[in-house]
Amino acid sequence: MAVSTPLLGVVVLIYLMVVFWCGWIAYKRTKEVDDYMLAGRNVHPVILALSYGAAFISTSAIVGFGGAAAVLGMGLLWLAVMNIVVGIFIAFVLFGSRTRSMGVNLKAVTFPELLGKRYQSRFIQGFSGAVIGLFMPLYAGIVLIGGARFVETTLGINYDIAVLILAIIVAAYVITGGLLAVMYTDALQGGLMFIGMAILLALTYIKLGGITEAHLALTNMVTLVPDSLVAGGHTGWTSMPAFGSPIWWTLISTLVLGVGIGVLAQPQLAVRFMTVNSKKSLNRAVFVGGPFILMMTGVAFVVGSLSNVYFFQTDGLISIAAAGGNQDLIIPEYINSAMPDLFVIIFMVTLLAAAMSTMSSQYHTMGSAIGHDFYREYLMKGNAGKTVTMTRLGISITIVASVILAYILPISIIARATAIFFGICAAAFLPMYAGALFWKRMTRQGAIASLLVGTFSSLFWLTFVHAKEAVPLGISQALFGVDTILTGTWVVVDPILVATPLSAIVAIAVSLMTEPPSEEHLAKCYNKK
Structure with missing residues (x-):
């Protein structure tokens, strides 16, 4: 039953007022390009950690991956491990400090600009901006879907x-306040998300009779796994799929590795490393970011899996x-029912925070990629003025694109x-980004070759080989008469397992x-500041 009470209206109104107040403060403090693009390079470690986590963990994690855990089971918790080890520790300690230092040295204000200046290539900056502008709307679109599905289910409002x-x-x-507004509001929203997810985990275990009882009940439901999933390798919601089975490959290669490795090359996350004033700030942020990511992903995956117990006990159905x-x-159905x-x-406010924090980061990144990296630095060779104006126009264009995708994407x-998006970023950017930070011998030609091979091999594999995309796209069928060119x-x-290694080798x-x-x-790039 949809929730519709005056209390909900008051809570959401207060939340939105606080969000816009944070945005207004940031707008008043946004005076220079560095303020708009990089929040003035003087962000507090706690703000950085919460903003990074809130931008990383969105409705796609809570709603999308929570739903995936309801289908595939708790094996998805390996993604939570990857998110903490790779997405927080390796990202902040190894990649973050070098990114911050090089960003300051080269006066880079975006992720593509950092790469472009390291390799002295406007093409790298422009092409990277184009990749972000073209493919990140897909990611923004599904974050919109996650938030809108919950609003639809909870309030009975039309999805569109x-x-x-x-x-x-x-x-x-986002359009008015730039990255400073994004990070202020993200930090607020991250705090709300942490509280909401902690309460959700506690209430779920209370609802299902306790931790041991809930997990035992889920283990005993193994006989209820649908035949179609059993045939694909599903062995129950508290065990890993059969090794080498289609479901095992989907779980490990697409979800755990695709997202777990792809996080290192996320432009909207990498740029945050350039917003603090020291390596010490990045190290401090780890102690906030780690527990935050654990709570966000771990709770989503556990509760998603356990929703099967609730629905079976109440309706005799799996999730x-x-x-x-x-x-x-x-x-959304579980929250509203249980x-x-x-x-x-x-x-509702937690999911609004999750959706809005990630989308704000995405829109700022896409707008910067289009307005600053592609238009100003590549097309106009750095001679165009009004970077902030073009960035705001870029944000507006990508918002429209993501809304259209949210309307037309399948269930x-x-x-x-x-x-898909994390995998494209890993193949296109990660070898070039890692080379920029850790290998002085990496050349402009090597970076360009890696960027092109990673981008197009990833798209080729999605279009012609990986069945979940190739079959519905139908391009392979139209050109070659087969659903996929390999079997x-x-x-x-x-x-990601094919295109990223290929990109690195090249x-x-x-x-x-x-x-x-x-x-x-090289001295200009690597002298520490």
């Missing part, structure tokens, strides 16, 4: 209207059946679309065959 409302709210403070076959509706009305209101798409296990191997090989960067330029 819910998408539009969310997009307009986020646009209002995917209770949600009408749409895994993106499982978490939780007290007051918590539904609290969680059960959130987790898969997230993995067997290959059709369930995620592009980067190394071409760099070793070409003239190294000048010592003068």
Whole structure:
């Protein structure tokens, strides 16, 4: 039953007022390009950690991956491990400090600009900006879907209207306040998300009779796994799928590795390392970011899996059946059915915070990529003025694109679309980004070759080999008369496992065959500040 009370209206109104107040403060403090693009490079470690976590963990994690855990089981908790080890520790301690230092040295204000200046290539900056501008709307679109599905289920509002409302709210403070507004509001929203998820975990265990009872009940439901999932390798919700089975490959290669590795090359996250004033700030942020990510992802995956117990006890159905076959509706249905009305209101704000924090980061990154990296630095060779104006125009264009995608994308798409975008970023950017930070011998030619090979091999694999995308796209069928040009296990191997190693090999090989960067330029890049 949809929740519709004056209390909900008051809570949401107060929340939105506080969000816009944070955006207004940031707007007043945004005077220079560095303020708009990089929040003045003087952000507090706690603000950084909460902003990074809130931008990373969105409705795609809570709704999309929570729904995926309801179908695939607790094996998805390996992604939570990857998110903490790779997405927080390696990202902040190894990548973060070098990114911050190089960003300051080169006066870079965006992720593509950092790469472009390290390799002295406007093409790298422009092409990277184009990749972000073209493909990140897919990621923003599914975050919109996650938020809108919960609003639809909770309030009974038409889904299309819910998408539009969310997009307009986020646009209002991102376009005006820049990254400072994004990080202030993200930190607020991250705090709300942490509280909401902690309460959700506690209430779920109380509802199901305790921790041991809940997990034992889920283990005993193994006989209820649908035949179609059993045939794919599903062995129950508290065990890993059969090794090498289609579901195992989907779980490990697409979800765990695709997102777990892809996080290192996320432009909207990497740019945050350039917003603090010291390596010490980054190290301090780890102690806030780690527990935050654990709470966000761990709770989503555990509660998603345990929702099967609740729906079976109340309706005699497993979660995917209770949600009408749409895994993106499982978490909204569970919250609205199992939780007290007051918590539904609290969680409504939690999901609004999750959606808005991630979308604000995405829109700022896409706008910067289009306005600053592609238009100003690549097309206009750095001679165009009004960077902030063009960035705001870029944000507006990508908001429209993400809204359109939220209307037309199919059901059960959130987790898969997230993995697609993370995988493209890993293949296109990660070898080049890692080379920029850790290998002085990496050359401009090697970086360009890596960028092109990573981007196009990833897209090729998605279009012609990976069955979950190739079959619905139908391009392989139209050109070659077959759903996929390869068969067997290959059709369930995620592009990240093929395109990223290929991109790295090309980067190394071409760099070793070409003239190294000048010592003068390397000194400029790597002298620590």
